[in-house]
Amino acid sequence: MVVEGEFRTEVLVIGGGIAGAVAALAARRRGAEVVLVRRALGATALSSGALDVAPDPLATPRRPRGQELSLEACVHHLAASRPDHPYAILYDELGRFPEALAFAEDAIDGVRFASPTEANRCLPTPVGTLKFSGGALHSIIDGDLARVESQIGVVGFRDHLEYDAELWARLLTDACAAAGLVRSFVPVACDFLSRRDDVLLQPFEIAARIDDDPAGFVASVRRALSPNVKRLLLPPVLSRGDPEVVLRQLEDALYVPASESLATRQSVLGQRLQRYLDEALEREGVAVVRGEIRARDDRDLDTLEYRPARPLPPPARLFLPNGQEPEKNEPGTPVRARAVVLATGKYLAGGLAKNGCLYEPTLRLPVAVSGPGCASTFRLTAHEVVEEQAFFRAGVRVDGGLRPLDEGGAIVDERLLACGDVLAGHDPARDGSAMGVAVFSGYIAGRRAAVVAAQGTSFAGEGG
Known part of the structure; x- marks a missing residue:
């Protein structure tokens, strides 16, 4: 969508990660006209492919599977133990949690959650650890190590520095043994990356190579495969798009089920999840605009303005002697919306910013840090990783209806809601x-x- 002059919409969603996308899709499914504005990609596009819901409260490093409580039980425990957590704030709505997960699965291709009555899935990572998560992308979740066959072939690339099949298999065997799972991992070192400089290829470059020659990749796995393997575990680089083509070719050629692992650095899966979200938004008729929204006046939805995300070049006079010009605060394009959803994320996406103290830049809402007020960032982090990190729990306080609150606990505006990491x-x-x-x-x-x-009855700025 290209913005030319003032634009109006019934629901304006600010932020294009998974929280903003789900909000936009939910509003659209209820018949509202929706515009989603995002400046750039954020934390969602860097995610590992896991869709964490809530951890098992009894899970420890020595007992990583915990008590294998259901997702619903884990969510309720987190809400009960953390009264400031969004689950606790929305406690009266927790009965609709299964409905929300089912909606996400239905609206977004490639997103899968375990049943709310089931335990977290046990998913492998490329560094040989186990990740317990309530959901994952569809190419990953069927590889739950608590449910799959005991003989698993671990596919790596011969001589590649990151995806070493033998090391990966050994680490996963040890991790499963520590978790009480009897699994045998067999290294499958394929020769797909056979060029001399392929040893240094990054995840996105490997995914591009497989996209260009999926049949060659399948053939290389076939040559390295042991006959006793019952399932394949693949590195998270099968495709920059939908990996279904490669997975289908592998299963048809080798007669064994296959799944990807979670990702770590340079996550191909995060970009894939973002692509699934974008496709869902387009399919449902949500207009997506690249740019940023700012309120001209603090906490005033009637003064929202849109500006393009592209940075403007400096004026030529800046490069001339004595040519410094005062900074001009040029007005943006007016935005009129009957309801606004703030889904701008936390620090990575720019939903919260720091200038001596923490603040929310879109509407200049107050930021709460372990209490109802904005605080200096000094001493908000602890030296030990295992200690509480107040800095990362900062955000916008909301009531049980997800309406942001001011310093005194009053609702800022009935038309404004917030969701996601900004909470x-x-x-x-x-x-x-x-x-x-x-x-x-x-x-x-x-x-x-x-x-x-x-x-x-009318748009914001016109008495509505």
Whole structure:
């Protein structure tokens, strides 16, 4: 969508990660006209392919499987033990959690969750560790090591520095033994990357090579495969797009099921998830605009303005002697919306910023850090990783309806909702609930935004 002059919409979603996408899709499914504005890709595009919902409360390094509680039980435990967590804030809505997960699976191709009555899935990583997660991309989740066959072929690339099949197989065998799982991993070192400089290829370059020659990759795996292998585990580089073509060719040629592992650095799977979200938005008729939204006046939805995301070149006079010009705050394009959903993420995506103290840059909402107020970033992090990191739990406080609150606990604007990582009380890395919070809060916020928009008699800025 190209913005020319003032634009209007019923529901405006600010932020294009998984929380914003789910909010936009939920509002659109309720019949609202929706525009999603994003500046650039954020944390979703860097994710590993896991869709964390809530960790097992009894899981420890010595007992990583915990008590294997159901996802619903894990969510309720997290809500009960952390009164500031978004699950606790939305406690009255937790009965709709299965509905939110089912909606995400239905609306977004490639996204799969375990049943809410089942335990977290046990998924392998390329560094030989186990990750327990409530969901994952469809090419990953069927590789749950607690459920699959005991003889697993681990595919790597001969002489490649990162995907070493023998080392990976040995590490996974040890990790499964520590978790009480009897699994045998057989190295399958294929010769697909046979050129002299292929040893240094990065994940996206390997994925591009497989996209160009999937049949050659399948043939190389066939040559290296042992006859006793019952399932294949592949590195997370099968395709920059949908890996279904490669997986189907592997299964048809080798007669064994196959799945990918989770990703670590330079995640091809994060970009793939973002592509699934973009395709869902286009399919549902959500207009996506690249740019940023800012309020001219603090906390005022009636003064929202749009500006393109592309940086402007400096004026020529800046390069001349004594040619310094004062910075001009040129007005942006006015935006009129009956309901606004703030899904701008945390630090990586720019949803929170730091200038002496933490602040929310879109509407200048107050940021809560372990309490109802904005705080200096000094001493908000702890030296030990295992300690609480207040800096990463900072965010916008909301009520049970996901409406942002001011310093005194009053609702900022009935037309404004927030969801995802921008919410206070949620540390995406430590809590093990990042994607669950994004999907659940995005679903609730999107549906409520559609109701707010339907109840509005006119657009913001015109008495609505």
